[in-house]
Amino acid sequence: MITPRFSCSQTAESVIISVYCPSVRASDVEINVDGNLFSLHINPYFLRLNFTNSLIEDDASSAQYDPSTGYLNVKLTKEIKGQEFKDLDLLAKLLAPRPTVHEPMIEVISSESTAEDPDQLVTETQNLSLHEHEILEAANNDWQLPQEVPPPEQPTLRVNAQYGFLDLYSGYFTNVAYTENEVNELGSEAETLTLLERRQRRIKHEDEKWDEEYYVADFADDEYIRELILWNHPHLSDSGTTFTEKENVTMLNLPRKEYIPTGPQTRSLYLTLTTVLFSYAYDARTTQHDPTPESAWTICSLTPSFSALDPPPYHSESNINLELSSDEISATFVPSYRRSLAFPLYRSFALAEKCREDVAHFLLRGRRTVFRCLMEMKDILDHHDVYYVYSKVWLDDLCVWTQAYASVTEMFSDETLTRLGNAVKDASITKASVGWELEQLEVAIQNQASEEREVDSDDE
Template sequence: MITPRFYCTQTLESVAVSVYCPSVRASDVEINIDETLLTVHINPYFLRINFPHPVLEDDQSSATYDPSSGYLTVTLTKETKGQEFPDLDLLAKLLAPRHVEVPKQPTIEVIESETSPQSELEELVDLTSAISLEQRDILQAAENDWQFPQTVAESPLQLSTKRYYGFLDMYTGYFTHVAHTENDVNELGSEAESCLPEERRAKRLQHEEMKWDEEHYMADYVDDEYIQELIAWEDRELAHAECIFTESENMTMLNLPRKEYLPTTSQQRALYLTLLTLLFAYAYDRRTTQHDPTPESAWTICSLVPAFSALDPPRYIASESVPLSISTSGFTDDDLASALMPSYRRSLAFPLYRSFAMADACRNDVAAILAKGKRMVTRYILEMKHILDHHEVYYVYSKIWVDDFLVWIQASASDEIMLDIAEQLKALTITKTMIGWNIEKLEAATLLDTSDSDNESSE
């Protein structure tokens, strides 16, 4: 079935869905309403929308088809008149599966139980009748007090050779034939499918050290006239007060996967931190190309995102330090700095323009994007997806990261949390000492050499 193009509008009393389904017979349309769920079926199109609040089909509801435009307009009455339906422009959120709450079974604590020896024996017979042969051996060993040797496992037992990566570690097998595919950003090589998370991180750090070039950095530090122009460039998109999605953006969102994510608190925190690295990479490319992507843009973005190049997203926070729930104060400055540190390092080691001031400008860009809320974040990630999807190799990172991020941002991300992170990023200080490459000493030595050269030339 084909998911048609559609858009939603609302008044105080109703919500209208306009569905583009040209060259169909209006008499064949099937419309069903179930509280917040609307389904429209008219062969070969099928649309299922989950509204944020319930709607009704009553005398004020209607469905009209305009053959000249090809649009079917379904108008439904709001169950609560005057209630605002938020995020009707976030199509991926409307298309996401309806979340079903699973009722929890009550927990019963037995304080005391009086049973006869006979009933205990009968209960034991019932229990042992269904146990396996191995369990019987264990019971027999316990009865005879056999002393089996016991050792403490040094690491969790790995029952599968598969390694998972990508959004919420949902993917595997995408790099099985990487040895036969040219991928300049893959830092794991043929071991991409076999590396454990700690091995990925070690390889990433090793690669960053190898790519770090003191002379390149010093040259850009001395001759930074063009870099200063890039830093001074103003992103006009962020100056707009409102983000209205284009027809092309809506079509891209319609083609996103229909998934519901149930991340744990720790995973949800990691998603916000990984989002920072994606926005940083795109902000760098957007600033250095002045929003005119080049054939190198896909390589630049992927090289700056550790989750792409080394399948190593930010997970630098000990689990015991994770709060029970995410709130607007759920992230510390250390959390944000540790997430962005690899982005800073990679911006100084990989792309053409290597400047600490440029990295700071990109951090401020990320803060400005987040301050605009998830609509602006969605637009920037959509633009990143467009760049990656048009590359013959790097499109794979859209499949395992970007597509799911776009769905999660629209359906689950919090504007409040994003705004709080934005405020923290504006005030965040990442020092050159934190990078670990003696940048301050290099800059001082470079300035000294430049001063000596100027004095010699004047003499």
């Protein structure tokens, strides 16, 4: 079945669903409404939507098909007139399945003995049918093969690593040695290293790539970097967020998944989101929001959970509460700062600070702005021959998580993002926390420049 393109709108009394299904017979349309669940089937299309409130089919409801445009317009009446249906533009949320309610599989009826009268059992057995007799006779025969105690398992040195969104993925880097994956820092051992080993590899690689002369050169001649810092991101000046047709198509192609993260996993997702948005902010600011062929490399290189499969938290005192402390936020950004000073073209601590401010503003503007940033990153990586893998194991699920679960619970509401954005805005990342003696290098270059100015003055 094919999920068709669709859009939703509403009036005070109705919800209108416009479905693009060209070259079909209107007589074959099957529409079903069950509370807040709407389903439509017309070969070869199938659409099932979960709305936030209930709908009904009555005399005011209608379905009209326009063969000239290929659109089927379904008008359904709201069960409560005047009730607002939220997030009708979040298509992935409408397509997401209903949350599963997990109930006990076994119910204890009574703890008393169930022994019965033997004569009664004989009577019931004689009353069994022929088929039931055959089942009992087969059960009396010993059909089992001789059983032996299995030998102890040989200890295995390595197991397949789990990584990506909620550690749901493995096997994507089995043949990474035969691809041109320049951002992979784990080599052919990406599928076997533990999280601690990955983190150690990441820190070691950052220290090896750090070049103090490169940093000093950008610090001394920072004219162009100051121009990058003064640039304003267009997403921060838009009055509203209206998704384009291309973005709507991207939403329709997102996977249909249900997530049940634990408390620590939810914390890790929030923290990972900030690091991903930092990489996006750096690339957008350095390219003036006009991605280049190097954008995919930049985004993956600056994101620890991509290049080193090392997601946060990086703070040793993380707790299970959703409220994130300022120390934990600061520790989360330290690897992003380090990578922005060791890998890309422009290496400036002031530029990294500006990118963190961008992340805070994205979060403060709400989930629609965050979702748009993630979709832009996804579009960049999806069109790369190698780095598309990071879109599969991270960005696809992050897009669904930020949209489809926006208000199923308070897990990803605008209020939560506002608190997170304020925490990112108020975070303090010191140069000493980066670990490369940045302050000493900056003081040395400032003293050198001062001495050169004094010599020039004496010559004059």
